Amino acid sequence: MEIKKVPMRKRGLKERVRSFSEVALGYTEEEAVEEASRCLNCRRPSCVKGCPVEIDIPGFIKKIKEKNFLEAARIIKENNPLPAVCGRVCPQEDQCEKSCILARKGEAVAIGRLERFVADYEAKERKLSSTSDNHSSSGKKVAVIGSGPASLVCASELSRKGYSVTIFESLHEPGGVLVYGIPEFRMPKSIVKREIDYIKSLGVRIITNFFVGKTATIDELMKREGYEAVFIGTGAGLPRFMHIPGENLLGIYSANEFLTRINLMKAFLFPEYDTPVKIGERVGVIGGGNVAMDSARAALRAGAKKVTILYRRTKKEMPARIEEIENAEEEGIEFRFLVAPVEYIGDEEDWVREARLIRMRLGEPDSSGRRRPIPIEGSEFKIPLDVVIIAIGQSPSPLIARTTPGLKIDSRRGTLIVDENTGQTTREGIFAGGDVTTGAATVISAAGAGKRAARSIDYYLKNKM
Ligand SMILES: Cc1cc2nc3c(=O)[nH]c(=O)nc-3n(C[C@H](O)[C@H](O)[C@H](O)COP(=O)(O)OP(=O)(O)OC[C@H]3O[C@@H](n4cnc5c(N)ncnc54)[C@H](O)[C@@H]3O)c2cc1C
Ligand code: SF4
Structure with missing residues (x-):
């Protein structure tokens, strides 16, 4: 039996860093069946306990093995109406896949990739599978x-x-x-x-x-x-800010505003679309979660020359999905760990031009279980930046x-x-x-x-x- 997951194909690096097209390309039918064959169809499936919406995971994977993909889709939708979404963005490594018995000795079954495959297959076939509930109205x-x-x-x-x-x-x-x-x-x-x-x-x-x-x-x-x-x-x-000097300068966005401009208003296509977003050459992204990774990768695609993630802990403590950290690294996003901004400095037109950072060291774990970052006195230094995106929580x-x-x-x-x-x-x-x-x-x-x-x-x- 294979210890590793069947890998999922990705769009080539050169193409993807200048395009907003989806990076992960999903499994083919053959790849899905091969991956599904790794599942042991456990009698007491621990993976289901790790799924907050209680999908019958071995049930749908068995149907993939049998190449009955539409039935697999029906089983998933009994419990989750968003399989193509969840198959793409859920942190399976912390949920169902973490609890999969195969994860004890090797790599878990790629439950998320299989869920995505089934949802996309069903859409391709243009067959909306029906669920077994009754739809009669209670009038309430x-x-x-x-x-x-x-x-x-x-x-x-x-x-x-x-x-x-x-x-x-x-x-x-x-x-x-x-x-x-x-x-x-x-x-x-x-x-x-x-x-x-x-x-x-x-x-x-x-x-x-x-x-x-x-x-x-x-x-x-x-x-x-x-x-x-x-x-x-x-x-x-509602975005959080650090309330440090210079945070109101032009060129400083909350991740929320930046991503909304990119996603809903297609700002990267300005002037074809109405909403501009200034990218500049050097972009700094503050934070270490999925929002920071998305902001950094979106800035790169929107034309930034150099994008740097500035994070106050180390890579080990980053809350972003491992897959997304890897994607960001592959795409050339720079990571600077154990630093935090203390001030932004602008030019005569009030555009941000520099960030003053302080180095940090890690202390004892805090309430989140991660080691607390502690500023190192006298360690401040400056870096040039044209745009700052703040992704420190909402x-x-x-x-x-x-x-x-x-x-x-x-x-x-x-x-x-x-x-x-x-x-x-x-x-x-x-x-x-x-x-x-x-x-x-x-x-x-x-x-x-x-x-x-x-x-x-x-x-x-x-x-x-
Ligand atoms: C950039 C980014 C990347 C992320 N990446 C991931 C990821 O990879 N994996 C993952 O699992 N999670 C990720 N998350 C987190 C995840 O998206 C959220 O946890 C999830 O969407 C929360 O769902 P929700 O239904 O509670 O709220 P939301 O998705 O926030 O939806 C709330 C909705 O309510 C609407 N609303 C608000 N107030 C009102 C009102 N007064 N009246 C009417 N409507 C209102 C809002 O407009 C919004 O549409 C990410 C989040 C962000 C911001
Ligand atoms: S725990 Fe893993 S091997 Fe067992 S049924 Fe779930 S996915 Fe299959």
């Missing part, structure tokens, strides 16, 4: 706020249980971070659209350009529009909590307070999940929370007096 209305993975999974589960579900999204396109955050070269927008179309085909209605808290409040939706339960999946879209917007009496938030983190198992907030009939309750996390943890909340909403509505 549920409002779902936001359209990221937490909301999409919650909405599809509820629709399959027979509720009349409407998603309210503030932006002009649904999909949350999947469309405005993760760039095209990792998450093609046509694929997100395809999976959202599938969710709509289950009966979910999506209303865009509807800012809950401004266009209407949650109480107005419940009292005036007759929604009997609400799910809040509004994510964590928090939830306070708007919903401010406009919904009785909804409590954790005052330190700004997250909504919920019962972790049910998603129940501090207000009856209102549930929440995803980044708005955890702070910035992952697609699959948001999807899992959406699924748990859907179960609780079903229970609540069936037992409501």
Whole structure:
């Protein structure tokens, strides 16, 4: 038996650093069958325990072995309406694949790549596989706020249980971070659209350009529009800053703003598209997570000559997916570890021209379990930069909590307070999940929370007096 995963083909380096086309190319049928054959079809599959949406992993992999790819897709969609998305961006190395029995002695089965293969195969065949739920309507209305993975999974589960579900999204396109955050070269927008179309085909209605808290409040939706339960999946879209001198200079973006300009407004095609984004020759990206990797790689594709990631810990502590760190390295992104900016210095027109950095050393582990970075006194130095992208984390917007009496938030983190198992907030009939309750996390943890909340909403509505 093979110890290693069947490798996945990637677009050639020369082509990919100047193009926003997807880098990973997926498996062929033969590669998928070969990889699926490594699965032992365990009687007590540990991989399923590592999957927040409880996909029948050995079940779908067995169908791939038998070349019944459409049945494999049907099995996945019983539990996950976003297989092409999750197969591409989920950190399987920390979830299902981490728990796969093969990971004890070699490489786990490439569950994510197989999930992606099946989803893409089904789309190519243009056959939407149906799920086994009954679609009869209970007549009860549920409002779902936001359209990221937490909301999409919650909405599809509820629709399959027979509720009349409407998603309210503030932006002009649904999909949350999947469309405005993760760039095209990792998450093609046509694929997100395809999976959202599938969710709509289950009966979910999506209303865009509807800012809950401004266009209407949650109480107005419940009292005036007759929604009997609400799910809040509004994510964590508020960028964090370091509040250091010079942070307001021109040429300094939050990753959120930079990636939204690139993804939704196609700024890299200015003047063909309206929104400009100044890239300059030397770009510095502050942070070490997926958002930092995406920002750095997007800046390179948008024309930067030299992109440097500046991270205050070492490579070992970086929260980004290993695959994405490797991709960034291959593409020539420079990494400088154990440094942090303390000041930005601008020119006479107030454009950033330099960053003053301080060297760090690692101390004892902090609450995140990673070793705490400690500044080394007297170690400051300057580097020239034309653009800075700050990717040090996001928090939830306070708007919903401010406009919904009785909804409590954790005052330190700004997250909504919920019962972790049910998603129940501090207000009856209102549930929440995803980044708005955890702070910035992952697609699959948001999807899992959406699924748990859907179960609780079903229970609540069936037992409501
Ligand atoms: C650049 C980037 C790269 C990432 N890469 C990965 C990765 O590789 N793997 C991974 O697992 N995770 C990744 N993540 C994290 C992941 O995308 C998030 O954890 C996930 O999308 C959270 O889902 P969510 O449904 O909670 O919220 P979101 O995806 O943030 O969606 C929330 C939605 O709610 C809408 N909204 C907000 N307020 C309102 C309102 N008042 N009314 C109506 N609508 C509202 C927003 O417009 C948005 O569409 C990445 C995140 C970013 C930013
Ligand atoms: S634990 Fe690994 S080998 Fe066992 S069923 Fe799951 S994927 Fe297959």
